[in-house]
Amino acid sequence: MAPSNRPIRIAGCSGSASDRRHAMAMLAANCAHDPIDVIIGDWMSEGNMTGRAALKAEAMPAYEPTFLKSLEPALLDIAKHKIKVAVNAGASDTQLLHSVVVKMVRSKNLHLSVAWISGDEVLPAILDAKARKESPFENICTGEVLEEWKFEPLYAQAYLGGLGIAAAFARGADIVICGRVSDASPVIGAAYWWHRWQRSDLDFLANAFVAGHLIECSSYVCGGNFTGFKALESKGWEDIGYPIAEISASGAVVITKNKGSGGEVSVHTCTSQLLYEIQGPWYFNSDVTAILDDVHFEQLSVNRVALRGVRSGLPPLTTKVGITAKGGYQAEMHWFLTGLDILPKARMLQSQILTLLAPHRSRFTKLTFTLNGTAAENATDQPAATVDFRVFAQAPCEEDLSPKRFFRPCFDVIMQGYPGATPHLDYRLGMPKAFYEYYVTLLPQAAVEHRLHSGDGRSLKVDPPRETRVWPRQQPSCAVTENGVRxxxxxxxxxxxxxxxxxxxxxxxxxxxxxxxxxxxxxxxxxxxxxxxxxxxxxxxxxxxxxxxxxxxxxxxxxxxxxxxxxxxxxxxxxxxxxxxxxxxxxxxxxxxxxxxxxxxxxxxxx
Incomplete structure (x- = not known):
């Protein structure tokens, strides 16, 4: 389908690797009755960034396989209705996922062009700049500098913008496979391509950016994870719908959802998703900065909400990078405490476990004891009177948390324990498992080799923005309101x-x-x-x-x-x-x- 002057309709089919997997096929199959132009999907999070990075470092396939379960049943309708697709499911192995998708398309005798985006893998650039002392690579969360980080980086991924996706569509791609593009970048790329925008169209890009933020988490903007959820029971909360962003050539945005689905799209569900994971009034993407302090929503009709008040700023000079390192090993043990005297029971149990752990505690980097939940007073059933007591430990080496050094000391207090002493009988959590550290820093966009690889084998470098701004690290903040009321x-x-x-x-x-x-x-x-x-x-x-x-x-x-x-x-x-x-x-x-x-x-x- 060639771009046109009408608004583009972009549907979000996935918000994580663990989202429901029927949405892409459902949206594509219903296209004749509920038209969409592009399906986007987000398969990445900071959690699976580290997990897939670890697989890549071990030369194992490191894309998100759940994407294939979504794509395969949708392919015939994607081809039939000429729907474009852009996803970040490549995770840490984008080229490999591209080859798998190409084979799947060919096996169905479909004529779909599949492109992929590279440039997000930036560990060599980080290590080179670190060696030349070009940047301290300060952690944007903690203020720590990379030189002082006590872990050895094994992988690093930069967040890419959406213009590689736009270029892929412009060159005829039907499906674009990405790795760590930002969550909203597929929407930015699709709208940029459809409306033939320019980099200087910052107001348009900022609106598309916020629209991408609203729909990248699939059902969230339709009532998932919404504090007004109780009102959704009569609206079909057992199968909440998927969002559609309608974006006009002027950047105007309307959020709706697929026809006949559960949940709702309202001012409040949109406000809920707007406030999710933002860091302040400045919201950064490689292509544009969206300024949020005037943002609000207008209910146009049932399940149709207009986005208002987005302002734009120049994109930042830098882009965010997530660095993964092996963190060590962790294990945990759980006990159940019931009824009266929960706190004294917990003190007794903790004291006994600490005594048996004493010969091994020096090996641990973390050891915590937590009570989770509250025993109801005069409970009418036993589960309501039961609290979970959790022992959690981390250590550098697997042997440091071997059963004899962690699980057995946590378990062996049973015969001298508190009244009703009952451990959890699933011992698997007590065995050591690897965990990974994640370090968040910034890298100049000019140091990123953002590149499109077309379905015909050609490649195209995607240049960074020519005009950028060095934004202050500290976002605007006011500890109290101005002119507060009584x-x-x-x-x-x-x-x-x-x-x-x-x-x-x-x-x-x-x-x-x-x-x-x-x-x-x-x-x-x-x-x-x-x-x-x-x-x-x-x-x-x-x-x-x-x-x-x-x-x-x-x-x-x-x-x-x-x-x-x-x-x-x-x-x-x-x-x-x-x-x-x-x-x-x-x-x-x-x-x-x-x-x-x-x-x-x-x-x-x-x-």
């Missing part, structure tokens, strides 16, 4: 969970966690922005607050306040000791904390 002016209050009246959304970027809060009604905005200062969030975090910096900015037209919790997640998804390894439950914890809630807000109904 909270007492909202009338009588009662103590209750913040989440009775406030939506929230959180996520991870490296070791940082972000969390955004918003309210349903405009007249509640002054209350929210006044209530939620940096100090107030520290108080809500309670014992979870780690003493690190917290950034705050407001999105007044979206009735939202956003916080970035620096270094909150204990080194990130690949090596963290936390249950909340993706940072998604930070928001749910904070919404559960009690504050003074105006009764008149509660009278409008709880979320």
């Amino acid at each position: 909270l007492g002016g909202f009338g009588r209050t009662v103590k209750g969970p913040l989440g009775w009246v406030v939506h929230a959304r959180s996520g991870d970027k490296g070791s940082d966690a972000n969390v955004g809060f918003w309210v349903r009604f405009r007249d509640e905005w002054d209350w929210l922005r006044t209530l939620l200062s940096v100090e107030a969030v520290k108080g809500l975090l309670g014992e979870e607050y780690n003493g690190k910096d917290i950034d705050r900015f407001e999105l007044p037209k979206a009735n939202a306040v956003h916080f970035l919790l620096h270094d909150h997640l204990d080194r990130g998804v690949s090596s963290t000791s936390s249950y909340d390894f993706l940072g998604k439950n930070v928001a749910e914890f904070l919404r559960s904390r009690h504050v003074d809630l105006p009764i008149k807000l509660l009278n409008r109904g709880k979320i």
Whole structure:
């Protein structure tokens, strides 16, 4: 299909390697009744970046195989309806996945051109620049410099923009296989190609960038991971739909979803996804910077929402790079504590385990004991009265966590244990397994060899942007709102969970966690922005607050306040000791904390 003057319709079919795998085939099969021009899919995360990097370092296939299960049943309809496809499922082995897809297409006798994008693998560039002391390669989450990192890099991937994808489509590609392009880059590339934009069309690119952010997580913008989820039960929450972004030549964006699907597309589901994983009001991509503090949404009709207020800035001089290294080994052991005296039981168990671990503890780099959950008072069934006690350890070498040095000392206290002493009988978690460290830094875009490889064997270098900006490292932040209002002016209050009246959304970027809060009604905005200062969030975090910096900015037209919790997640998804390894439950914890809630807000109904 040749580009036209009408808006392009781009559907998001996958938000991770673990997403449902029917969407691509379903969207393609329904194209005649629910037209789409391009299907995009995101198969990468910081978690599988390290996992696939480890496979690549061991010369094993390192693409995402679940993509093939999505693609294969969709191919006939993709060809029939001339749908374009752009995905990042190449992970750390893009060329290999390209060859697999080419063979699959040929086996079905389809005439589809398959292209691939290279340039994201940048370990040699990092090591060369480090050796020549061109950059300290500061960790953008922790401030650490690469020279002081105690791990040996084995792989590094840069985040690429979308213009290689645009060039591939312009040269006739039907399917474009990418590795670590940014999550939104397939949408940017598709819109750029369709509308024949130029690099200087920054406002258009910024809108496409935010549209890409909204749909790259598939069902999230249609009600997945949404704090208003209870209202979705009557709208089909058992099979939530997939998003479609309609992007016009002027950059105007409307978000909708596939016809007949469950869930909803509303101002609130879009606000939820907007606030997911952002780091501040400046949102960076290799092609453009989107400025978010005026962003808001307008409900046009049922399941149709317009994006408003995006502003643009020059793209950054640099792009983000994720560096993977072997971190060591980890193991864990679980006990169940039930009924009365949970805390004394936990103290007894921890003391006994520490005694038996004493000869081996010096080998551990991390050892934590955590109680997870709360035993209900006067519980009516035994599970409700049971708490999980977790022992977690990490060490440099596999032998350091061998069964005799970790699992047996954790298990062998059973006969002298607390009343009802019961260990988890799945011993597999107690055996040492490898984990990986992830280091996030920046590399000049000019040092990246971004290249398109066409289906006909030709290649094309994709130049970095000519005009860039060196953005300040510190994003704009205000610890308290300006001209706050008197909270007492909202009338009588009662103590209750913040989440009775406030939506929230959180996520991870490296070791940082972000969390955004918003309210349903405009007249509640002054209350929210006044209530939620940096100090107030520290108080809500309670014992979870780690003493690190917290950034705050407001999105007044979206009735939202956003916080970035620096270094909150204990080194990130690949090596963290936390249950909340993706940072998604930070928001749910904070919404559960009690504050003074105006009764008149509660009278409008709880979320």
